[in-house]
Amino acid sequence: xxxxxxxxxxxxxxxxxxxxxxxxxxxxxxxxxxxxxxxxxxxxxxxxxxxxxxxxxxxxxxxxxxxxxxxxxxxxxxxxxxxxxxxxxxxxxxxxxxxxxxxxxxxxxxxxxxxxxxxxxxxxxxxxxxxxxxxxxxxxxxxxxxxxxxxxxxxxxxxxxxxxxxxxxxxxxxxxxxxxxxxxxxxxxxxxxxxxxxxxxxxxxxxxxxxxxxxxxxxxxxxxxxxxxxxxxxxxxxxxxxxxxxxxxxxxxxxxxxxxxxxxxxxxxxxxxxxxxxxx
Amino acid sequence: xxxxxxxxxxxxxxxxxxxxxxxxxxxxxxxxxxxxxxxxxxxxxxxxxxxxxxxxxxxxxxxxxxxxxxxxxxxxxxxxxxxxxxxxxxxxxxxxxxxxxxxxxxxxxxxxxxxxxxxxxxxxxxxxxxxxxxxxxxxxxxxxxxxxxxxxxxxxxxxxxxxxxxxxxxxxxxxxxxxxxxxxxxxxxxxxxxxxxxxxxxxxxxxxxxxxxxxxxxxxxxxxxxxxxxxxxxxxxxxxxxxxx
Numbered sequence: 240x241x242x243x244x245x246x247x248x249x250x251x252x253x254x255x256x257x258x259x260x261x262x263x264x265x266x267x268x269x270x271x272x273x274x275x276x277x278x279x280x281x282x283x284x285x286x287x288x289x290x291x292x293x294x295x296x297x298x299x300x301x302x303x304x305x306x307x308x309x310x311x312x313x314x315x316x317x318x319x320x321x322x323x324x325x326x327x328x329x330x331x332x333x334x335x336x337x338x339x340x341x342x343x344x345x346x347x348x349x350x351x352x353x354x355x356x357x358x359x360x361x362x363x364x365x366x367x368x369x370x371x372x373x374x375x376x377x378x379x380x381x382x383x384x385x386x387x388x389x390x391x392x393x394x395x396x397x398x399x400x401x402x403x404x405x406x407x408x409x410x411x412x413x414x415x416x417x418x419x420x421x422x423x424x425x426x427x428x429x430x431x432x433x434x435x436x437x438x439x440x441x442x443x444x445x446x447x448x449x450x451x452x453x454x455x456x457x458x459x460x461x462x463x464x465x466x467x468x469x470x471x472x473x474x475x476x477x478x479x480x481x482x483x484x485x486x487x488x489x490x491x492x493x494x495x496x497x498x499x500x501x502x503x504x505x506x507x508x509x510x511x512x513x514x515x516x517x518x519x
Numbered sequence: 520x521x522x523x524x525x526x527x528x529x530x531x532x533x534x535x536x537x538x539x540x541x542x543x544x545x546x547x548x549x550x551x552x553x554x555x556x557x558x559x560x561x562x563x564x565x566x567x568x569x570x571x572x573x574x575x576x577x578x579x580x581x582x583x584x585x586x587x588x589x590x591x592x593x594x595x596x597x598x599x600x601x602x603x604x605x606x607x608x609x610x611x612x613x614x615x616x617x618x619x620x621x622x623x624x625x626x627x628x629x630x631x632x633x634x635x636x637x638x639x640x641x642x643x644x645x646x647x648x649x650x651x652x653x654x655x656x657x658x659x660x661x662x663x664x665x666x667x668x669x670x671x672x673x674x675x676x677x678x679x680x681x682x683x684x685x686x687x688x689x690x691x692x693x694x695x696x697x698x699x700x701x702x703x704x705x706x707x708x709x710x711x712x713x714x715x716x717x718x719x720x721x722x723x724x725x726x727x728x729x730x731x732x733x734x735x736x737x738x739x740x741x742x743x744x745x746x747x748x749x750x751x752x753x754x755x756x757x758x759x760x761x762x763x764x
Contacts, residue, residue: 278595284635286701306594312523319594344526346592349533350561350599351553353526360522389546393520426546456545 243378245334245412245444248272249483251508252301253500254490255294262497264293269501272333274445274487277304280330281322288329295330301445301485302332303414306348307372309382310341310355315368320375327376333485334444336381336414337372339365339402356391357401366408373409381444383414386422386451386460398423399438406442413438415481416447416489417474419460426457431473435480446486448474448507463492466503475510486511534590558586561596562603565628568676569607569621581610597632600625616685619669623705626661626696630703633659638699638756644749646761650726653764654719656757662695662708662716670694670707699756706755711735715748724764 250271255263262268273294280291294300304323309315327335340352355361373380382405384398396404402413415438424431448471450464466474466488488503520528531537532547533554562582563570570578585606591599604625608618636657646652668686675682691710698704708716715728725745732748733741752758 281595282597282632285630285632285698287632288635289701308594312526316594341526343592344523344530347530347534348591348594349530349550349554350557350591350596351533351550353529353533353550356522356525358522364522387546388549389543391525454549457549459549 242373242410244410245379245381248299248333248444248485250299250485251504251511252298252485252487253504254303254487256491256494258494259497259500260290260294263298264290267297268497270298270504272299272301272485272487274301274303274489277302277323277326277335278306281319281326291326291330300330300332302327302330302335303383304335304337305352306342306350307337307368308342308348309337309368309372310339310353310361310365311344311368312364313344313346315371317371317375320372324376327378334381334412335376335378336383336445338383338385339405340385352385354385354387354389354391355401357394357396357398358391359395362401362404362408365405369405369409369411373411379410379412381412381414383416383447384419384423386416386419386426386458388426388457388459390427397437399434399436403437403439406439411442412444413442414445414447415443415477415484416449417477418447418449418451418462418466418470418489421470421473422451422458422460432476435477440481443481443484446474446477446481446484447489448486448503449489461492462490465495465499466506471506471510474507475513478511483511535587555583555586557596558591558599559583562586562600565597565600566603566621566624568624568673569617571676572620572672572682573617581607584610597628614667614685615665615687616667616669616672619663619665619667620673622663623669623673623694623696627703627705630659630661630696630698633698636759639753639758639760641750641753644753644761646725646763648763650724651764652725652761653722654725654752655759655762656720657697657699657759659703660695660697660720660757662693662713662720664691664693664710664713670705673705695757697755697757704755712748712751722764 252270252272252274255273255275280287338352343349369380420434421431424434448466449462450466451458452461486507488500528537528541532542533551559579559582585603604618604621607621611617638657666687672682693708693713694705695708696705718728729741729745732744736744
């Protein structure tokens with residue numbers, strides 16, 4: 240099947256979560272797109288499909304998955320992919336995204352985004368699964384850098400170098416999660432400002448902005464707090480290098496009233512339109 | 520280390536089955552906490568009324584034991600916890616309200632996103648040969664017999680009113696769960712309706728169901744009793760269509 244590239248799209252959006260469904264369906268909110276968690280709508284029927292249809296009447300939608308398990312030595316699950324394809328046919332999304340990670344092996348699914356060593360072997364496994372997924376879905380994937388809490392001594396390339404090679408091998412695109420860059424770099428003693436070095440910036444189709452929390456030993460990607468100043472500042476420094484790219488606020492827990500997220504999104508717009516770093 | 524070995528050892532460490540020290544312990548602690556925390560939270564979300572009934576500490580304790588014994592395999596968290604009501608039945612053998620409440624929680628959740636169906640309307644009800652009619656029900660329909668007042672407890676918890684104390688049912692009965700339009704529904708049933716629904720789901724014809732009703736109520740009452748049952752099933756939106764057996 241021919242693989243379709245994601246369109247050039249530069250809007251500002253929000254991750255759509257249950258507490259805000261009614262707000263988005265009832266009134267046109269000031270966003271250019273919404274992102275939904277694909278698996279929440281890969282259902283047989285009922286209210287989730289009714290909601291996505293009604294949301295789609297008003298907004299462009301990006302499908303963001305968490306269970307494609309692309310980095311596993313298990314071959315990617317084609318039944319899952321066919322179900323995702325049915326949803327994509329229904330929604331006609333801007334793009335379909337998932338993560339540069341694995342979620343399980345031998346049929347086990349951790350429902351978490353687990354880290355990969357950045358090696359040629361991982362690249363082979365990932366590239367094979369990405370190629371299968373892209374073939375089944377008929378579209379190029381957009382893949383996100385995860386937050387990581389373990390770095391492998393055996394890694395032979397940087398995360399950015401690994402992603403660059405993945406793009407080169409598969410033709411996939413990237414979802415740059417600035418919070419994940421900050422969390423991973425801090426946890427592994429790296430400078431987040433160096434993270435973009437070697438990344439094919441022209442492949443970045445979307446940016447995530449989110450909050451994190453301080454765990455006992457390291458930063459945890461909890462998505463339960465406003466975007467903190469260090470992430471805004473990193474985004475401001477990245478924005479001038481990235482140029483115009485779809486950007487959104489991602490909040491999964493302690494979800495505030497919609498107005499608070501729209502204010503955060505307005506701050507992202509201001510940063511993206513400003514040539515200078517613009518701390519919150 | 521080859522990637523397949525690394526991933527198997529990582530998964531074992533995550534679920535507490537692996538040896539310690541293979542991976543950075545601080546990082547593995549985060550992944551292990553995320554893994555267990557997310558699964559316990561998913562159970563708490565699906566079985567919200569059961570959690571309210573048991574109390575957070577007791578529920579989380581059972582949920583943690585469930586996570587220890589049940590590694591997830593599906594791509595969707597919606598599939599996690601299918602055996603949770605059975606585990607509660609084993610853990611609370613003298614308190615059927617607990618497992619029956621959990622069955623209701625889980626079945627309503629599955630009905631929420633189950634297959635769509637347009638139920639047969641009363642005014643479209645008709646058949647050439649009623650004796651040979653079999654019922655095809657909406658795909659979300661499930662039922663079970665109950666020993667406790669779990670339905671009353673669930674309703675009170677949903678209404679945020681004071682639930683009744685746990686009690687055994689005076690008479691045999693059950694509950695059916697289905698989805699009408701977009702809304703999951705449930706309704707209590709007496710023992711006779713349970714038996715009839717059991718028969719119908721097993722493929723019994725309307726005549727066979729009527730024979731059963733006759734054994735309970737006698738010939739004179741068969742038609743009104745069967746009519747009452749039919750009106751309830753059709754009126755509640757349980758029946759997808761009739762077919763000739």
